[in-house]
Amino acid sequence: MSLIQEKSVHDHAAVRAGEPPALPIGTSRRGPSALLSLLTAAGGPRYAAALAVDAVGTGLLRPFLLLYGIGVLHLSAGAAGLAMSAGMVAGLLVVPLTGRWIDRGARTLPAAATLAVRAVGALTLLVAGGLTGFTAAAVLIGVGSQSWPATHAAVVSTLTEGRLRDAALAAGRSLRNAGLGAGALLATLVVTGGAGAIRVLAGVTGAACLGAAVLVHSLRVTAPRAAVGPWEPSEEAAGPRDPMRRITLLSVANLPYAFCFDILEVALPALLVLHLQASPAWSSGVFVGNTVLVIALQLALVLRLATRPRRVVMAAAGVALALSYLGFWAAGSLGGTPGAAGIAVVSVLFTLGEILYTGSGTALVTASAPPALLGRALARWELSMGVGRAAAPAVLTALLAAGPGVLWPALAAATLLGALAVLRVGPGE
Numbered sequence: 001m002s003l004i005q006e007k008s009v010h011d012h013a014a015v016r017a018g019e020p021p022a023l024p025i026g027t028s029r030r031g032p033s034a035l036l037s038l039l040t041a042a043g044g045p046r047y048a049a050a051l052a053v054d055a056v057g058t059g060l061l062r063p064f065l066l067l068y069g070i071g072v073l074h075l076s077a078g079a080a081g082l083a084m085s086a087g088m089v090a091g092l093l094v095v096p097l098t099g100r101w102i103d104r105g106a107r108t109l110p111a112a113a114t115l116a117v118r119a120v121g122a123l124t125l126l127v128a129g130g131l132t133g134f135t136a137a138a139v140l141i142g143v144g145s146q147s148w149p150a151t152h153a154a155v156v157s158t159l160t161e162g163r164l165r166d167a168a169l170a171a172g173r174s175l176r177n178a179g180l181g182a183g184a185l186l187a188t189l190v191v192t193g194g195a196g197a198i199r200v201l202a203g204v205t206g207a208a209c210l211g212a213a214v215l216v217h218s219l220r221v222t223a224p225r226a227a228v229g230p231w232e233p234s235e236e237a238a239g240p241r242d243p244m245r246r247i248t249l250l251s252v253a254n255l256p257y258a259f260c261f262d263i264l265e266v267a268l269p270a271l272l273v274l275h276l277q278a279s280p281a282w283s284s285g286v287f288v289g290n291t292v293l294v295i296a297l298q299l300a301l302v303l304r305l306a307t308r309p310r311r312v313v314m315a316a317a318g319v320a321l322a323l324s325y326l327g328f329w330a331a332g333s334l335g336g337t338p339g340a341a342g343i344a345v346v347s348v349l350f351t352l353g354e355i356l357y358t359g360s361g362t363a364l365v366t367a368s369a370p371p372a373l374l375g376r377a378l379a380r381w382e383l384s385m386g387v388g389r390a391a392a393p394a395v396l397t398a399l400l401a402a403g404p405g406v407l408w409p410a411l412a413a414a415t416l417l418g419a420l421a422v423l424r425v426g427p428g429e
Helices: 009-016 031-039 044-072 077-103 108-127 131-159 162-193 195-217 243-253 255-275 280-304 310-332 336-368 371-402 404-425
Strands: none
Touching (some): 031 162, 044 131, 044 162, 044 195, 077 108, 108 131, 108 195, 131 371, 162 195, 162 280, 162 336, 243 255, 243 371, 255 280, 255 310, 255 336, 255 371, 336 371, 371 404
């Protein structure tokens, strides 16, 4: 059975006719219809269902993992936090191995494995009796979570190509954000029921991830033979325009970009509550508004910018993020409620920058990577994301402790330098 024939049943007719799945660019299809079409373009309804189940399950997991360690296992906050950090570090260490597995031709098997590992991690919480068990669960969850983005991108890249691939990745992110929000809301409601409810939540999360793993594995997609094979050392050292070297440089330039994911969760709440003495409701409102905008605009903007070079879009994202950081600085100087309101307004620009960044970064890597090194290219990209996100809380809080006049200009300058590097050394897609 060929690779394309392994796609969903709804796509078989188009495959037999020698036509790719329709992309709603330049057509009248918009909104939910376009989203559904793109979600099923890579892997069909089963893979789309797996994405939804995984997103809700991950949304359930995030709010209660620390609470599980503290409220159910009676660990100290410091010990539980250290265990969770160990899990994220372990996940980062496994990412390069996942990339090499992908380069051996595997596609849905690694993706299913990451979901299965997360399922085992969630279920391990149910039998954990102390710090050792909680750490083991955190490591399993970290390994599965850190490897998932690369495996998902590899699946989509194998079943789609060109701008269809970009749009399918964007549709997946929109669905994931919606699922994360729904899962987090459900978890927030459930954890009010105490330790018993939190244990049930762990079981439900494990079952959700396991179900998603089964759905993904059932697709049995592998890379075409042309995309599998050794990479000759002489080719890897071909010169400064070598695609893998450029992807490595792009991953380094990505480090300041990756800090943006902790702005809403770390920097802005601290700024609003500690420096402006504003109500925590402002922080929650900004976070909710960001989530809604990402869900609503992610796919539309990717489709709108389909004719623009991905490298240029990513650089533009850096400029938008940098301007928003300076906007946060200016708004915060107003103080009190006016400052909080100004930050809420500027957060719209920040969200647009985030959307452009997430819509172009992974797409640029997948479009530029040699087929036989897709896994390693994605691994390098995800490592830069993971390292940036791991460093962000400590760096952001340290800079904010020195004052907003240190935090925001430093972030803006670093991100602008990253944007310039993307234009100069990034792959030419």
